[in-house]
Amino acid sequence: MVKIAPSILSADFKRLEADVSDMIQAGADYLHIDIMDGTFVPNISFGPMVIEALRPTTDLTFDVHMMVQDPERYVDEVAKAGADIISVQVEATKHIHRVIQQIHANDVKAGVVINPGTPVSALEAVLADVELVLVMTVNPGFGGQSFIESTLEKIRQLRQLREEHGYQYEIQVDGGINDKTADRVKEAGADVLVSGSYLFASADRAQAIAEMKA
Ligand SMILES: O=C(CO)[C@@H](O)[C@H](O)COP(=O)(O)O
Numbered sequence: 574m575v576k577i578a579p580s581i582l583s584a585d586f587k588r589l590e591a592d593v594s595d596m597i598q599a600g601a602d603y604l605h606i607d608i609m610d611g612t613f614v615p616n617i618s619f620g621p622m623v624i625e626a627l628r629p630t631t632d633l634t635f636d637v638h639m640m641v642q643d644p645e646r647y648v649d650e651v652a653k654a655g656a657d658i659i660s661v662q663v664e665a666t667k668h669i670h671r672v673i674q675q676i677h678a679n680d681v682k683a684g685v686v687i688n689p690g691t692p693v694s695a696l697e698a699v700l701a702d703v704e705l706v707l708v709m710t711v712n713p714g715f716g717g718q719s720f721i722e723s724t725l726e727k728i729r730q731l732r733q734l735r736e737e738h739g740y741q742y743e744i745q746v747d748g749g750i751n752d753k754t755a756d757r758v759k760e761a762g763a764d765v766l767v768s769g770s771y772l773f774a775s776a777d778r779a780q781a782i783a784e785m786k787a
């Protein structure tokens with residue numbers, strides 16, 4: 574069964590703790606936390622302080638998606654704040670292998686992320702070293718965008734490479750995931766579905782999560 578990771582970018586920040594706890598009750602498997610720096614992406618969200626504030630409220634897996642230029646500058650701080658998984662964009666660093674080592678040195682699982690315009694081949698050399706591969710199904714920076722069809726093929730490729738080589742990573746998708754697109758990414762081979770605007774706007778979040786998992 575797939576895992577569901579609500580993205581708190583779409584939460585109500587004035588009642589963040591309550592919104593997070595509501596999603597946990599509703600059946601979330603991971604909490605997806607988007608850090609945006611205003612340089613790698615044209616938006617600024619929040620930093621490690623928010624992770625630190627939420628950490629004592631739950632044991633749920635904190636899945637941190639860093640949309641930050643040169644993420645090596647902040648990985649240690651994000652780990653110390655309480656991340657369980659840290660994923661970095663392959664386009665944002667000249668030293669992807671070194672950043673993965675840095676994440677692991679903090680006893681945190683490492684993920685790598687590719688934008689819709691980046692091919693799977695850009696991370697082939699590190700696929701054996703990571704616990705998660707995130708295929709962006711929208712261009713990163715904002716919630717509420719439409720799913721990009723051409724990303725489905727990359728999910729299939731990652732599934733095939735994992736089978737061929739015995740790699741261990743989970744395949745995660747992020748952007749435009751709702752009741753309709755969920756079935757398509759599952760069929761292509763995704764293991765973890767990130768969803769922000771759709772889940773947070775659902776009148777019955779438990780039902781929305783259960784339907785996505787089904
Ligand atoms: O990383 C990002 C956006 O860059 C995401 O995690 C969004 O928060 C997903 O939002 P929806 O597309 O599901 O509304």
Ligand SMILES: [Co+2]
Pocket residue numbers: 580605606607638747767
């Ligand atoms: Co994200």
